[in-house]
Amino acid sequence: MRIPYRRQDGQVLILVALCAIVLIASVGLAVDSGLGYLVKAKLNSAVDSASLAAARSVTLGDTQTEQAANARQSAKEFFNINYPDKFLLSTPTLNPVGVTFDKGMVTIDVSATASLPVSLMGVLGFKTLDVAASAQTIRKDLDMVLVMDTSGSLNGNAKAVRAAGVSFLNKFNTTVDRVGLLHFASGVQLDLPIKPVNRGFDRTIASTAINAFNFTGGTNSSEGMWQARSQLNSIEQINRSSLRVIVFFSDGSPAAFSSYFFPGSTTCKSTGTIATLTDKPGSASPLRGLYRMDATDTELAPTTSCDVDKLTTLPDWYNMQNDAARTYSATVREFPIVTTTPRVVTNSLATPLLEWTNVHRASRNLAEAIATKARQEGIFVFTLGMGASLTAAEGPDAEKGEDLLRCLANTVDAPSRCRKAAEPVGLYCYAATESDLSPCFTRLASAILRISK
Template sequence: MMMTIALPVLLVMVGLALDGGRAYAVRAKLYSAVDAAVLAAARSVSDGEDAARAAAQKYFNANIGSSYFDSTPNLDPIEFRYDSDGLIHINASASAPMETMLLNVAGWSELDVNVNAETIRRPVDLALVIDNTTSLRFGDDGDVTQDVIDRSKDFVARFNESFDRVSLISYAFGAENPVPFESHRGFDIAEIRNEIDDFEFGGNGRPSQYTNASEGMWNALNQLRTVSDPASLRVIVIFNDGAPNTFSSEFEFLDGSTYSGSIRSGDGRSGNPRGLWEPDAIAEQAPSPYYIEGGIHNRLASLPLYYNTHDPDEQEFFVINPDHPIRPVTNFTNGGSNALYQRVNRVARNLTEDIAEQARKEGIYVLTLGLGSRLTEGTGPDNERGEDLLVRMANDPSMLNDSDLADDFKPDQLQGIYCHAVNIDALAPCFEEMLEVIIRLTI
């Protein structure tokens, strides 16, 4: 009699333990699947809500089987809510009715398992800085300019026209900003694609190589500093296939005149500096008498103390800096072509790194992308590798694994990434890595 009375109670207790444990496992798996779904939706919402929902369903299915522990998982339609701050709230809910094994004796043939998840996709203000130097026409992979154009357009297309913003900057002898940030959230993808199609890459000839990366970085920083209604996430992505050897400032000549332009060293150990070129153009010579094919060291009175291309009174970034931790620069007073050559090359690299560091200090992530084997070769009077500079610009934590760079890592500053595309086939994956990092930061 006692066993007859106790048996149903024992079966219910065993059923609670068994089916409850199964339900707990289903719930945990369902949570994992829903989390994956909302993250996938956040990554894909730039392509539209339909694309985001499709991505969510795909990742949901991949993370839980169609009959996990005799359950029937189902993802409800993803919901999107846009608030006044430009944030996208992405909500998902899912259920997985599960057949019971023992609780059915107590009338429970099925247990309902339900979960909810939410993530927020932040808008991003992206300054995209693209190398337009002629070396992209004549590198190890031949003319890769069309590849750079195509990959740049693919990259931009992954951002949302309605709430992200994109500013486009190109640089070679100087730098241009053909597409500044809009005054409102969003950007015109057609305009950016057209401007990328019109990239000049230093013209059709093969003039001496000018790489004025610091001018490109300054334009990116200026865009992010002056944009109205800035996003909480601000990013600079800069693409380069070599090392900086050119910088712009207002220069004083021995005859007392001044002119803002770009001056070049080169990639060799020594040489004859050349300039000036217009700082706000890809490849345009300064007018006479400020464009000097050779012998500019005999015409300059000195180097400016500060980088002052855009304002003669600007005093934020040093040109002359004898205390620079990597490349000290002293003034030039008619010391010969090699003396000026060395200083120009060092300043070109210093300014690029210094502007990147200032951006990080202001809460702007810097991501760097390099292409080709030249980045791994020592160039310039100090025989430095171009990729070392790109790693420092990003403040990539991988620096800690390199004894030559470990001391340059800034743990108190934002950390970005550097991706090296060893050849043109690796360019698309590197752009994809940049995108994945940015999307992770938006969530």
């Protein structure tokens, strides 16, 4: 009678052993899977960084062979930085980086694997746990205008702004990308017109222009945005790139805009920019004067009938033709100055407070309206702001300058009054100090490169 009992006891021992093995394997699976998840996350981040770095570096070089070599080298360097050898005892392997050129578009393919030694899963015969990751960045041909604020409030940061602007343009391809450059203060100057037919841009001319920027004058954001849109739209539809972008840099809220301020006059034929002060006025008139629209800080010479002091009303419309001379047109009705939305603007300049209020509000309204029109035409707007002024409440409605920049870019966190879900979504980056400026420009460049087919 004892023999069956022993057999049953042996079976129990076998079952216990099997349960122990299953339990150990289950624990091992949980532990090793957790480590594998961490390795996978690290590997994903490394190949993504490598792919973006390669896409940025593919702009360097005069031939496709040189460009591909620079892309692969950058991919390798960024992968090694972002995935250190022996991370959680794993061994990474970066596969050959694919760089494919196709009619103005470059596709970067980066993939990698990592082998992780297992712990308790070894009881099931496993030696290593292998994970893989891949990333693709499609660098499309690009039409882009860089708009730089050179108002007087940036004078103390001139060196950093110039260096960041030059560095930003170095991330784009001089033979594939079309790039235009302009800067604004009270007025606007076009430094590098965008090519209407051929691709590419002259990096030397652009860099030389940026390094010669003088920082003086007011902040006429709407004219900077208008000129950027005009440059992109000067390219005929058949020649346009699939990706069109405005990159807009500024340090504060606008307090100036351009128009014809004496449209009915037979003697005052010049366009001009009206500018006001940032601070709320006292008893004195806040208008600083009328400025040339094609120069950053040149006041129009007053005449008997065309002096700023003779102004009694603002024009109803942003009333200029889309031509090189920006000539007056009584029929242009695209962007209103006098309006009830999004900010109420009347044409009255009857008191210093009305002048200050209407000029401030019109400056903001016009910048937002022109950016909205650009986005409706398929143009992405990316904005970059620097300095404490952007986070301070200014103007008649105590608005933050960074909220305006969010509206221009149509970011997901833009104020509800300007958020347009159906329009292209850009990016706003805030540089609190000079040291944040170059990383912000790099972030914008990476965001542009992320926009795929």
